[in-house]
Amino acid sequence: MRILCWLPLLFLAAGVSAQVAQRPPLGWNSYNCFGSAVHEEEVRANADYMAKNLARYGWQYIVVDFLWAYDNPPGSRIGNPFQYRLGDGSYVPWLAMDSWGRLQPHVNKFPSAFGDKGFKPLADFVHSLGLKFGIHVMRGIPRQAVWAHSPVMGGGGVDAAAIADTNSTCPWMNQMYGLDMRKPGAQAYLNSLLALYAGWGVDLIKVDDISRPYSAAEIEGYRKAIEACGRPMVLSLSPGETPLADSAHVKQWGNMWRMADDFWDSWPEVLKMFGYAKKWAGVGGEGHWPDCDMLQIGKISKRGPVGPERYSRFTEDELMTHISFWCLYRSPLMIGGNLPENRALEERLLGNPEVLAVNQEGMNPRELAHDAGRMIWVSDAGGGALYVGAFNIGDSAREVSVDLYLLGIRRGVAVRDLWAQRELGRFGKTYSRMLPAHGCMLLKIIPYL
Template identity: 70%
Template structure:
């Protein structure tokens, strides 16, 4: 009995030690790059590597780390082809054309014509190794469920003897905008085994981030839990991001228990009206973010976009310079994940300034409990607390179409006496002020401040 008790104590000790030393996943909002906004489905391996090299050389030092290959990497886009959506024309015809690259277990694998290093069944392992060698992390996008062609082929499910794909698919569960997957009936024997086999494959490739699409709206709770369980058992820490929005707010507790990032809205693009609407979405989800679970404003629409689709012509972001600063400022004060959408090697000095300001990025990574202070008369203020100090970050926004004065009352933030004010974008101390601070801001512009009560500046 004593020996048994000792063994149990040792097992408990090692389990606790393992839990304490296991790397935290998304303890702060993930920062990285995703291929969708500039390449759609038509991204090729050499372009992924070019963006990874740029990140390693210019952005890694500021905390940017994830390199994510977005959708349809198992589909053959010939070099130079544009995205479109090859599935949109025949959503309901039951067709399995175009054919996707898939292994014998019904798991999609990279198309070797787009990702040459995947030849010979290597999958994404060589590309992940390349990204890891740069000191970065690697991620992929997947569609919820199981390929229809696996169901048609009755592919066996790895780890579930006697179970085939047609036995676990919910053929009534279909994506409304892409016709190559069925949902999984998680109540069926073998459904969880399929997801487990999928995530173990990704872990073997070296995947650090998985974005699951067509799962947040409509909300597929059982499949979300299935992916979460599969990640927990795959042997490798991974960020779990779900999309698209609008994710139901009533699922906030379930989300925090199962995923690391969830989209608040549908795809966000470089459109001022969408930016205004995002403020409303963010207010609804206020207070739900925290270590390990973050409401996601979607990718940053900054830089060279839509080189091969998916929305509009190839262009640099249509946001004005003031709107770009508002865009980046809000994502930071709100502590949204920061996922770049533009083609990084084509960054101009403007993009470099937006992505490499350590003081601004600290607001995203070190702020706590972001809240809206007020929204009135086409002006708005959000704030957060700097962890471990009495300092406060404050973001002032002019939402109107003309220059306007925006003010912040220190009493509303429980700050007394002289308050030191620092402009984080300009990296300049503006002085010490009593009671309030106000500043004239350009149309659609923003100001990001650090407020400190222990500042020694004497200006009133």
């Protein structure tokens, strides 16, 4: 009977889910620059910048990351991500929560939420700019809801304590318990959450602590709740390493999922990401995208969470390799830096339509060569043309060649430099260029007719 009652939702999924993430989502996320301590005026400023400067290139999502229900003290860099239990079993600090056990934006950080308005006023502002609005959530149900025996909306009289799995906890944040999706009322709780988010106008939810370890039942629960609420929403799953063994499941139920743990501005982490990407090659496609994590571009760590406030530690060559590979691989692109502090460099990196077209239009990204100092990836650009990324992954400058035979091309080609947005000429067998350490070239190669 339980299976039969969900059949309408599974059929509905073909309608609602098909409306989102047909191409990799492009947007901004507050985590890398503000940690847990982003405030409403900063979200609005980033949305305003995106609308004025980036939306015309396809950037559209504005995502509020974690601990929006927590009141960070003034001047807080990271904030206290934990709750502590008092003698009576209650929790401090108390997170903003409604009577149904659903977290709410804290009004000290998001003043427009005052009067039980939630994120709707902020989402309305983002939508008024022609953009989309997203939020981060932690998997499960708040521990304080379990302590308070908060009733479950639509749960037939059960409360939070009846559906919580108190053995399922996050190792790095002790605010939540997992949900036992076998319990009556567990799906109803998620349905009530997503109905709340739909009422706010949420277009994307990033669910944390759900991919490692892989929580299949809860992932399905969130997807079913999205379908039940009737509002199209991107379902982003975090963090990695998502198990490759679950690729078929995550492809069916998620829209984007992290391949690795948090990515920061360190060259060795770029090299590791190349390896993760190769493992997941061939899985991504319309509606489901392996995620390389956020772009470490611009001013980051203004209030934590990793290292001092700074512009990205990547060199300019490393930044170009970073975004070129993310685009060629067709990863979702979420900017980590504070947009109003962008310089000419960031504007150039984020506002190149030909580079972004590789991310949005390329097909079947794949690795063709990888040795001690060189890596070449390609994707199909249509009409026999190819997008080609050639990377110098060594620590010194070297000449890097693109062999047309390796690309499967038996005749001459026209070559276009996508970063420079100019034609480089026609070539017969190879195209070569001297690349700096950790540098790259991103090309469109068109065979002669």
